[in-house]
Amino acid sequence: MVFSSYVFLFIFLPIVCGAYFILPARARNCFLLIASLFFYGWNKPLLLVVLMFSIAVNYCTGRLVDTKGRFKKVYLIAGIVINIVVLLYYKYSNFIVRSISCLFPEIATKWVPVVLPLGISFFTFQGMSYTIDVYRGDVKALKNPLDVALYISLFPQLVAGPIVRFKSIAEEFHNRTSTIDMIGYGFRRFVYGLSKKIILADTFGEIADEIFSSPNSWNFGSTWIGILAYTLQIYYDFSGYSDMAIGLGSFFGFHFGENFNFPYISTSITEFWHRWHISLSTWFRDYVYIPLGGSRVTITRHIFNIMVVWLLTGAWHGADWSFIVWGIYYGVLLLIEKYIIKNRLSIIKPLGWMSTILLVMIGWVLFRADTLSHAIEYLIIMFSFKFTHVGYIIFMRRLVNYFFFWLVGLIGIFPVSNMITEFASEKGYKNGVPYAIIENIFVMVLLGLSIITLIANNYNAFIYFQF
Amino acid sequence: MLSAAVSLIKTDLEYSIDENRFLAQFESPNFHNVIDGTWEDNFESYSLDQYALRSKVLKLYFLLLDSIGVNERNGIVRGREGITLGLNSLRNENSQATEDNYVIPRLDAMMVLQSVCNETGCKFISLQIPYKFDYYADYYPALYQDGKNINILLQDSLTKRARDNGIDVVDTSNELLNNSEYVYYYTDHHYTYRGAYYVYRELLEHLNETYQEKLTFPEWGDCQYHMIHEYFVGSGLKKFGYSGRKTKDHVEYVIPYNMPSYLRLENGAVSNIPLINETRNAYSMFMSGDMANTIVRTDRPQLPTILYIGCSYTNALETMSVYSFDEMHSLDPRHFRGSICDYIRNHDIDYVVLVRNDLYEGNPENIASID
Numbered sequence: 109m110v111f112s113s114y115v116f117l118f119i120f121l122p123i124v125c126g127a128y129f130i131l132p133a134r135a136r137n138c139f140l141l142i143a144s145l146f147f148y149g150w151n152k153p154l155l156l157v158v159l160m161f162s163i164a165v166n167y168c169t170g171r172l173v174d175t176k177g178r179f180k181k182v183y184l185i186a187g188i189v190i191n192i193v194v195l196l197y198y199k200y201s202n203f204i205v206r207s208i209s210c211l212f213p214e215i216a217t218k219w220v221p222v223v224l225p226l227g228i229s230f231f232t233f234q235g236m237s238y239t240i241d242v243y244r245g246d247v248k249a250l251k252n253p254l255d256v257a258l259y260i261s262l263f264p265q266l267v268a269g270p271i272v273r274f275k276s277i278a279e280e281f282h283n284r285t286s287t288i289d290m291i292g293y294g295f296r297r298f299v300y301g302l303s304k305k306i307i308l309a310d311t312f313g314e315i316a317d318e319i320f321s322s323p324n325s326w327n328f329g330s331t332w333i334g335i336l337a338y339t340l341q342i343y344y345d346f347s348g349y350s351d352m353a354i355g356l357g358s359f360f361g362f363h364f365g366e367n368f369n370f371p372y373i374s375t376s377i378t379e380f381w382h383r384w385h386i387s388l389s390t391w392f393r394d395y396v397y398i399p400l401g402g403s404r405v406t407i408t409r410h411i412f413n414i415m416v417v418w419l420l421t422g423a424w425h426g427a428d429w430s431f432i433v434w435g436i437y438y439g440v441l442l443l444i445e446k447y448i449i450k451n452r453l454s455i456i457k458p459l460g461w462m463s464t465i466l467l468v469m470i471g472w473v474l475f476r477a478d479t480l481s482h483a484i485e486y487l488i489i490m491f492s493f494k495f496t497h498v499g500y501i502i503f504m505r506r507l508v509n510y511f512f513f514w515l516v517g518l519i520g521i522f523p524v525s526n527m528i529t530e531f532a533s534e535k536g537y538k539n540g541v542p543y544a545i546i547e548n549i550f551v552m553v554l555l556g557l558s559i560i561t562l563i564a565n566n567y568n569a570f571i572y573f574q575f
Numbered sequence: 576m577l578s579a580a581v582s583l584i585k586t587d588l589e590y591s592i593d594e595n596r597f598l599a600q601f602e603s604p605n606f607h608n609v610i611d612g613t614w615e616d617n618f619e620s621y622s623l624d625q626y627a628l629r630s631k632v633l634k635l636y637f638l639l640l641d642s643i644g645v646n647e648r649n650g651i652v653r654g655r656e657g658i659t660l661g662l663n664s665l666r667n668e669n670s671q672a673t674e675d676n677y678v679i680p681r682l683d684a685m686m687v688l689q690s691v692c693n694e695t696g697c698k699f700i701s702l703q704i705p706y707k708f709d710y711y712a713d714y715y716p717a718l719y720q721d722g723k724n725i726n727i728l729l730q731d732s733l734t735k736r737a738r739d740n741g742i743d744v745v746d747t748s749n750e751l752l753n754n755s756e757y758v759y760y761y762t763d764h765h766y767t768y769r770g771a772y773y774v775y776r777e778l779l780e781h782l783n784e785t786y787q788e789k790l791t792f793p794e795w796g797d798c799q800y801h802m803i804h805e806y807f808v809g810s811g812l813k814k815f816g817y818s819g820r821k822t823k824d825h826v827e828y829v830i831p832y833n834m835p836s837y838l839r840l841e842n843g844a845v846s847n848i849p850l851i852n853e854t855r856n857a858y859s860m861f862m863s864g865d866m867a868n869t870i871v872r873t874d875r876p877q878l879p880t881i882l883y884i885g886c887s888y889t890n891a892l893e894t895m896s897v898y899s900f901d902e903m904h905s906l907d908p909r910h911f912r913g914s915i916c917d918y919i920r921n922h923d924i925d926y927v928v929l930v931r932n933d934l935y936e937g938n939p940e941n942i943a944s945i946d
Contacts, residue, residue, distance in 0.1 A: 114622045115615075118579035237718035310885040469893050505647065557639070564636035566623040567816065568594055 109152040109351045110267070112305050114563065120147065128360065129286070137258055137282070138533070139362065144263040155225040157259050158198065160262060162228075165190050166235035167256040170242045176247030176417055184243045188236055196234045198225055203427035227267035229424055235260050238274045240395055247275045255281065264356035264388070269347040270367035270387035277362050284361030294358030296551050301351025303554040306561045309345035312337040315506055323485065330488040330504030337506075338476045340517045343372065346385065372468070372521040375460030377441045380468060388424070392417050401413045407447070414446075425475070431481055434474040441467060442536055475518045584628040591624075593633075593813050598624040633880060636819035639669060645910035646716065651815040654714035657822065658761045658942050659811030661708055662719075667745045671822050677729045678736055681932045688884070688929060691916040698786060701737055702765065703730060703746040704774055704931050707759045710752055745781045747774045761824050763809020768828040768861075769795070771891035778892075778893045782926065788879065790899045798829035803853050804860075826860065828891075831898050835873040867910035868918075869893065871903045880923060884908065884915060885930030890932065 109116050124143045129416055144187055150158040169187025173180045210214030238259065242249045250256050259281070286294075317336030318327070350367035355363040364521040371383035381389050393402075415436065417563050424437015470487065477483035507514065537543045588598050599620040608614040626632070646653045647662070654660050685701050692699035708715075709726050730748065737744050750767070750773050751758055758770030765776070772795060779790045802828040808817050828851055839846045850871070852860055865887050878901035883889040889905050896903040904922060907917055919927055 109615075113619055114626070115619050118622070129892075131619055153610055153612075169645075410651045501718060507645045508718060555713075560632050560636045560639070563626055563629060564621060564816075566620070567633055568596060569637050 109147050111349065112302060112564065114293050117562070118145075118147070125359065129198050136360075138254065138295045140262065141258040143252055143256065144261040144266060146264040146319060148247060148261060148266060148278070152223070152226070158194070159226045159230065159231065159258075162194065162231055162235050163253070163257045163260050164193065166195075166239055166260060166306050167250070169239040170249040170256065171251070173239060173243040180243060181293075184239060187239050191236050195228060198222055198228055200423075200427045207429075228272060230269050231260050231266060231308060232383050233388075233424075234265075234271050234304070235483070236389060237271065237395065239271065243405075243477070247278050262357075262362075262432055264354045264360070264362075265364060268346070268353065269385070270350055270353060270364055271391050272362075272364055272387070276365060279360050284568055285362040286359060290358045290361065294355040294360075296547070297358060298352050299551050299555045299558070301348040301559045304344040304348030304351065304520075306558045306565075307554075308513065309341050309343075309348055310561075310565070311510065312341035313342065315510065316341050316476065320478070320482075320486075326486060326489045327496050328489065328492055328494050329496070329501075330498030330506075333506045335473055335486075337474075337478075337489065339372075339469050340521070342472065342475075343368075343521065344517065345558060357406055358477070369528075370521065370523045372465060373461065375444055375457050375462050377438065377467060378465055378568030382443075388421070392421055392492055396420060405457065412441055418442070428479075429479045430474050430477060433480060433483075434471055437471055512518035578627050579622075582622065582625055585627055586627050593630070594819060595810070595813070601625075610813050634817065634819040637816035638820075640816065641818050641820075648816055649814050651811055652716060652719055653815060654711065654716055654719075656714065656761065658711050658714045659763075659809065659815050660715055660763065661710060661717075661811070667825075671882050673725070674729060674732055678733045682736055682740065684932055685737055685929060686740060687916065688919075688927060689740075689742055691919050691926050695920055695924070695942050697919065698926050699743065699925060700778070700781070700928045701742055701744045701886075701932065702774070702778060702930045703734060703744060703748065704728065705748045705751050707766065709748075710759045743780055743785070747777050749772065749838040750777050757827075760807070760809045760811075762807070762812035762822050763824065764811050765809075765887060768889075768891050770824070771888075772829070772895065775892050775895045778928070784899075786926075790878075792895055793831045795829055798831050800827065800829050801851075801853075802827040815826055819941050828861075828894075834898055835875060837897055838872045838874075840868075840872075842868050850897060861894055863906050865890070865934055866905070867907055867911060867912070869903075869905045873897060875901045877901070879925035880904065881926045881928060882906065882919065882922070882924045883928050883930055885928075886933070889930045 109120065112115075119364075120143075124140075128136055128139060138336055143158060145159075148159055165187055168182055171188075172183035173187070202219075205216055205219045232441030238256070241247045250259070258276075259272075260266075260276055262272075315337035316334055319330050319337070345366035354364045354366070365387060367385060367387050369383040369386065374380035374383055397413055397417045399410055400416060402411050402413065405413065409556050418435040419432060421438070422432045422434070425431045427433070472485050473490070474480075474483045477486055587600060589600070591598055599617060601621050601826060602608065602614060602617045604614045608617075639646065650662050651659050651760050652662055669836075680824055685699075687701045697924040698927075706726060712720075712946055726822070727748070730746075733742050736748050756769055756771075759772060760914060772792075777790060779788075779792060780787045793832075802825055804824075806821040807826050808822055809824055812822065830851070832847050837850075839848070840849070841848075848862070871893070878899070880902040881896055881900045882904040883892060883896070884906050886907060886909065889907070893903055904924065906918060908915065911918075
């Protein structure tokens with residue numbers, strides 16, 4: 109099940125929210141667990157086994173490392189290895205078989221592709237963070253397996269993050285309240301995320317998909333409009349999901365951390381990764397980079413640490429060589445920034461911003477293209493500066509036809525909403541009734557537009573015609 | 576949530592006229608389809624298709640898109656005066672390869688039919704009808720025009736090469752492209768009944784001149800005139816997304832006052848449905864829409880028999896032919912599952928008319944075997 113589906117919005121969420129607040133507090137965690145498992149198992153019930161196995165492994169590992177015994181490190185390593193083996197099998201085995209198929213073709217012909225469980229990268233990392241935090245003494249292990257199950261499978265953040273550290277919600281786990289303010293905030297945040305996903309991300313996705321899927325029609329104009337569309341698509345899609353997750357968490361009394369902080373206003377790659385998918389970058393920082401020594405080591409070792417982290421980051425994102433190259437690309441950029449440029453570009457902010465956006469867009473080509481060779485071909489055409497009439501026409505058609513979406517999409521990457529809120533606070537409007545009314549009307553309009561778009565996206569006219 | 580509840584209890588709709596497709600129906604869950612996830616996927620499609628306010632939501636959605644200037648969607652662009660025009664018809668680059676890709680499959684089909692007609696002694700005619708997007712070529716938005724329309728060049732090339740191969744081609748381009756009357760719909764890809772009338776008249780003139788026939792059809796003004804379906808919504812607009820705004824399209828037709836009595840067979844079964852059935856939706860008003868095989872007999876053996884082979888562009892021609900010919904046969908290769916050549920051999924046909932021939936480009940799987 110996904111948030112932007114009819115079943116979730118019209119059936120699952122109203123029932124779950126209604127039942128949650130009717131139930132007594134002591135039954136709510138159990139109810140949320142059942143709802144989360146139902147949510148996860150909706151499209152592929154059999155994959156619940158994978159989730160439950162992950163829960164069981166992390167619960168047992170947590171209990172075992174929450175001792176003062178001399179084997180606690182062994183238990184931790186065993187738990188992490190099991191998590192990684194499961195992740196490797198489900199996420200990377202098809203890729204590994206494809207990669208070695210030229211050397212061992214008989215393996216490729218006999219291999220039955222493995223189905224990828226939804227969100228496995230997220231819940232695996234979430235489970236590992238729990239066991240590591242228990243090992244470090246940051247949190248106590250949960251004695252009740254249902255609590256671990258709920259923590260890992262909580263549906264607001266299960267399939268697309270943010271990766272929630274248990275220590276950030278430990279106090280809320282058994283002792284939380286959903287105030288009216290939290291419910292209201294949660295509702296607004298959810299609607300903002302839903303509209304980002306359905307109205308903006310899906311529209312830019314259509315443009316990007318159309319262009320990336322037809323290499324024969326790539327030219328200077330279409331490649332730039334295609335990557336610009338993808339740049340906006342991935343931001344609004346991912347940040348939209350995070351908004352929805354945070355909003356739903358707030359609904360149920362949880363405070364999830366921010367996952368995106370207007371990353372496209374960054375003036376350096378370093379800053380970009382402090383603003384983009386924050387829960388993942390901090391996960392790698394806390395559980396890989398710092399244990400390796402971080403930056404408090406020799407330069408050679410530091411370079412090694414950075415490259416390991418970014419290799420893993422690339423691999424986490426997808427099982428293909430293009431993702432690994434993407435990760436290495438950022439590792440190299442960060443090292444160049446650290447040791448060569450040393451933030452000089454970000455002193456002249458517009459220059460820093462433009463160079464960062466350009467480098468990020470180049471990275472997105474690696475991320476989006478079907479294969480590495482397609483990505484290279486795309487980039488060559490993108491920087492060919494060959495203006496053709498056909499390319500100009502395609503560029504202008506996509507620009508003019510979707511002008512409204514481009515306008516909203518490009519404005520939305522800047523913290524306009526924050527500016528409005530700050531302005532209203534300074535002027536004293538924020539706590540007034542008119543502000544609340546306007547904001548709520550705006551939210552209801554967005555909700556209406558999102559639902560209209562969701563219903564209309566199912567429109568599929570089948571007409572015999574040839575023009 | 577209220578609308579979702581209503582959706583679950585209301586009677587399900589089977590078919591969407593606007594989308595020309597069957598809507599998803601509720602599928603009973605069982606162990607297998609729940610475990611493999613197909614039931615859940617179907618339930619999502621079913622819920623969206625059967626949403627209680629779906630048609631209103633769709634109209635509102637398209638109205639919103641219209642208001643923010645989204646003029647291209649689902650492969651259709653809206654040109655001047657709200658005319659819907661296809662995008663896959665735009666061919667911006669002419670080359671020998673483009674020309675060969677266009678001409679060769681069409682010419683091959685014509686040659687096969689010509690051959691079997693020679694064998695059986697009937698006459699084969701290729702009836703060229705220009706595309707709607709050629710008629711409205713100047714109505715495309717500026718960004719969709721690159722200054723040249725090669726489609727006419729391609730059709731001219733096909734006509735020339737067909738005639739060079741001894742094929743009798745009736746090219747109605749001049750008749751229609753220079754006609755300022757309402758000959759093509761604004762929101763549909765078909766020509767109007769009036770457009771079909773001019774094409775039919777040109778066909779009859781050609782048969783009379785070339786084969787010394789005395790075929791007639793009354794003047795437009797001398798027939799019973801009917802206009803129905805004011806604000807007709809054509810298939811182009813349905814694909815684009817219809818927002819509920821009234822269109823300039825309407826459906827009109829004429830019936831000669833002295834139409835002969837006839838016996839009509841649809842796919843071999845006798846049909847009592849009138850030739851022009853106003854109670855059907857506009858798309859299938861003429862000759863019940865696209866039938867695999869239709870035969871209309873008028874028991875006038877002194878008149879010739881005609882066979883039309885083609886897509887929906889034959890429908891209006893068929894109704895007029897009942898007046899002029901003893902028997903009118905039609906085959907729609909998209910639905911007819913037999914051999915067209917065998918059909919010609921097994922029926923006493925005088926004239927075989929291939930109406931347009933776009934069916935033979937790039938989509939052979941759905942086309943009946945010619946051979």
